[in-house]
Amino acid sequence: MTEAVEPGALRGMLENMLTIRAYEEKAAAMQAVGQAAGTCTSVGQEAAAVGVVAALGAEDLILTNHRSAGHLLARGADPARIYAEVLGKATGYCKGKSGSLHVSAKELGVVLTSTIVGAELSLAAGVGLASSMQGRNNVVACFFGDGAASEGSFHESLNLAAVWKLPILYVCENNQWQAFVHRRETMPMDHISDWAASHGMPAASVDGNDVEAVYRAAQAGIAHIKTTGQPYFLETWTYRTRGHYEPDDQGYVDPDELAAWRAQDPIDRLQRKLDLDAVEIQVIQKRVAQRIEKAWNEAIAAPYPALADLTSDVYA
Amino acid sequence: MTEAVEPGALRGMLENMLTIRAYEEKAAAMQAVGQAAGTCTSVGQEAAAVGVVAALGAEDLILTNHRSAGHLLARGADPARIYAEVLGKATGYCKGKSGSLHVSAKELGVVLTSTIVGAELSLAAGVGLASSMQGRNNVVACFFGDGAASEGSFHESLNLAAVWKLPILYVCENNQWQAFVHRRETMPMDHISDWAASHGMPAASVDGNDVEAVYRAAQAGIAHIKTTGQPYFLETWTYRTRGHYEPDDQGYVDPDELAAWRAQDPIDRLQRKLDLDAVEIQVIQKRVAQRIEKAWNEAIAAPYPALADLTSDVYA
Amino acid sequence: MQCLTINDAIGQAIAEEMRRDSNVMMFGEGVATKRVDLLNEFGGRRIRNTPLAEGIIAGAAVGASAMGMRPVIDLLFAPFMTLAMDELVNSAGKLRYMSGGQFKFPLVAMAMTGTGWTVGAQHNHNLEAWFVHSPGLKVVMPSTAADFKGLMKSAIRDDNPVLFFVEMAMTFDSGEVPDGEHLVPLGKAAVRRAGSDVTLISYGKSVRACEAAASQLAEKGVFAEVIDLRSLKPLDEAAILASAKKTGRVVVVHEANRMCGVGAEIAAILAEKAFVALKAPVLRITSPDVPAPSSYPLELAFAPQADAIATAAASLFESDQKAVREIQSS
């Protein structure tokens, strides 16, 4: 586990992070000009999504929440279909019925996305239970925020996973914000891992803006789950550098704190680490931008669902 | 805090424990012959109620749950009025509308008793908030079980109390049982104090069958709350030696475990410690028995509520 | 025919379905302690005690069902479901729709409810209407041992989340249950007693009160039809309308609180779709708008009883309501 991650893999992660960034900045820009509904971006937090998802296997499952584009894209989602979902189009992953806040993509193993903060924790226990009952030998990665950890479902989920030995990788993206409230106002400690550790499971906290560190930490967690059959907790220490939901003027954010974290941007850090030359970076950025542009145009061109779909998909 | 508790006080505690024991055994006996509805007893756990309540002041408030007779009696409740409540009589503390499971007695500072396991924790936060807002300088003692600690409300309540600095003494009576399930099946550790400690508050665990130890531990907690304005957590390690609810044949209980704990009966232990002679003990027991007998007869003789009371007390 | 308590009828249904489908499992607080037969037959992986936390019990069921399991969960008493509303309503009820049909949630959530044990409002609160009001869920509340078995089996086989309510007062009552495979479809009411003059519509143990009322009425020469809804969602509108159109007079009976209850829904359906057939006002006999009291005499007064139902039904004949209407509206 201590060898360096090979540069090719890291370059892939860089491209993934750039894709997420470009996807979300475009979504925000389109919202600003009235072409899309609001959405929650993960700008500044891309390393958590990319690092963890890179460590997962194809058979592993993912639960995410309202801030899901990073997880989806890291898992190989088609940006056109996410945009389509945000726009309420029939080609969206959920046929436009979800909108941006709860995008599931079962074909990618991204299941049961809920925007009820804390529900991802509750549902993950069940997904883990099914994996365990079905002898799937897979890992269920559950992404959630520091805010979600304040919900009772956090405690209930971790406890059940510990007692029933469920193969869950809890990934808490501690981005310091819980909508319009700073984490500091809502808990006495800084780290969610302190709470998790009391559940008798290993609970690590990692520099969430260092994608390589996140990747290795996730690998360690997955190895633990596979060898012990027990859950593992990983906190990524990061920052939400855009607002909670577009639009958001961030008037309530301490500008110094924001600036300090912007200086720790995970994409910049990886670029510096990889020491790519300007041309190489431009090539990647251009490829990413084209892909995102194309995806947006596809989504814009897609049809809305038929009115008959108002009443379909309620009962199985 | 290290001087011995003076023997007079301990004798008072003994009488209180005997009163609770007699009250509950009578209630169980009457249930067995069909004269009363079922009820939850705290036989074996009396030291927790008596030790903690003895440490409280008159201005302090208490929240309890389905297993409340001990807390009520320790606080000076009239056993006739508790029996009346259990029997659904108009003279009960709640006019017979509660029954045994949620007896509040505001006049004694025993407020908002709920049988929803975990609700006591949630409500205690509000009672603590009111105390804090009103500058009452009192302590709110919240009694709950090891089972209640599995509910999300445990986590939510402790966190709010820590963040808002609420004057709450959390008292977890870890009696090893959660209705028909042993604690061991529901959590990976033994002690609820492990969970509590992660909330950044002092979390002690005390021999819950040693009333003197409980009393001192509660005093220490109250002193902490009064000096720091912060919550304190106390676990009493004890055992429910009767069933969950009368009747209950305890067929699911390990007889060795039960026997081992019966040998630690808190009343026996205090009697041994106080080294009372047989006559002295008999005098107390007789006084207690007469009081309970009288209370039962009073309750039996009391009237049922008028039918008009079916619809009173809904709205203020 | 076998004679089983309702509790055993439920247990038998679950056992049969567990034998039939290895994805069926059951968990809840004390489930493995109380259903020892199931534990012995199916083992501790499929029959589990849980921590005391209704939210995660339901959440685990929802998540597992989406991945192919068919969990049955016991939430004990209906008021405890308040701690699982997000999981039941926002997740189980909505995530199929919200995901554009990617998931289904074949789970059964049981809870006891109703008067009879004087346990008070935090154990006895008839919440079935909440779930009827919520999209994506099904709701059953049987009244006979046979239906408890047959509906439980259907509920387990159904691909949707089913709320399964058990009248606590009836748990240990015995009744006949057909031998062999016995399934009762969701969404079909039963006519418990045929009649021509007035329809009494009910569910759960209020059906018994209706039957008793029907006997009282028969003595006076009024023939009441008694309909046992059995399923509250889907609701057997056809059965309701057919009977109402036949008799023209309807009394709806349930223990749940009155406002926005299932009785309101039935009266509303009648006011829309049986308007021309109705000869008299639609009456509702329900508990008053108060929490369930514990005290025995108050609890008795809280629940609809046969006398009140019979009196209400008889009142529909007292004056000629149709004539009154003609006078007033002309």
Add this chain to the structure above:
Amino acid sequence: MQCLTINDAIGQAIAEEMRRDSNVMMFGEGVATKRVDLLNEFGGRRIRNTPLAEGIIAGAAVGASAMGMRPVIDLLFAPFMTLAMDELVNSAGKLRYMSGGQFKFPLVAMAMTGTGWTVGAQHNHNLEAWFVHSPGLKVVMPSTAADFKGLMKSAIRDDNPVLFFVEMAMTFDSGEVPDGEHLVPLGKAAVRRAGSDVTLISYGKSVRACEAAASQLAEKGVFAEVIDLRSLKPLDEAAILASAKKTGRVVVVHEANRMCGVGAEIAAILAEKAFVALKAPVLRITSPDVPAPSSYPLELAFAPQADAIATAAASLFESDQKAVREIQSS
């Protein structure tokens, strides 16, 4: 008269009541961030951000209110209330009764709901009927800026738990609000438009759809009375019955799902107490029995619109329903 957004009308109401009574306080997720005016005036002890946990927000409000505080809590969006049902229903709604009247719970729990922001079913779910069904609670859902202010003030002064629903689509709409002390009593409906031929009963922003429908109908010579319930519990039965008796024809309109909704309750009241006055079936125009979709065209189709209301109302005149009834029932 001042012109205020609904959001500001609510803020002004809370500020006035906080000035008037030092026991009034407000908390919730982001409350202190979003209501900076209140924070500045009343400070961080009385205006608080909370941890992200609806259960404890509600539990703290219930506990504090029993001890003499008058908390206003913001639970953000109605579906999040599913995480506070125990506190709201089992504690706030029942503990007064269960304790034999020892406590009262003067608290206000706010939440946004309704279509208009295409946020989907986990932010938009009209749950008001659940609380109407539950004893011990009051429920309001205003439709004008003046009523938002006046009802919020009354809700804060009320000694009972009040659920206060805000149509998210209307939050930033402006309307006139009387200057000075302005109180609107709980439990009183408003006649938004008088009419003699048909009654449209509604609440929240569906009142606007009813008003638009009434205009359409007026063009055809049908004069609709529009009733804005404002309070759903207590429900102004007298106002409902008075109008129904006047017009004999009623359409009930709401965005909430149909089964066991407030519309069912109103139709049931009419079927019992206005039976003789009704000239036509009682119709309900509601959302279909599905979760609220996000996609804009589907969301629009989900909510009752003026055209459908007008068509429904007009249908009550198409054939002579009374004649039909006489033929069929004779």
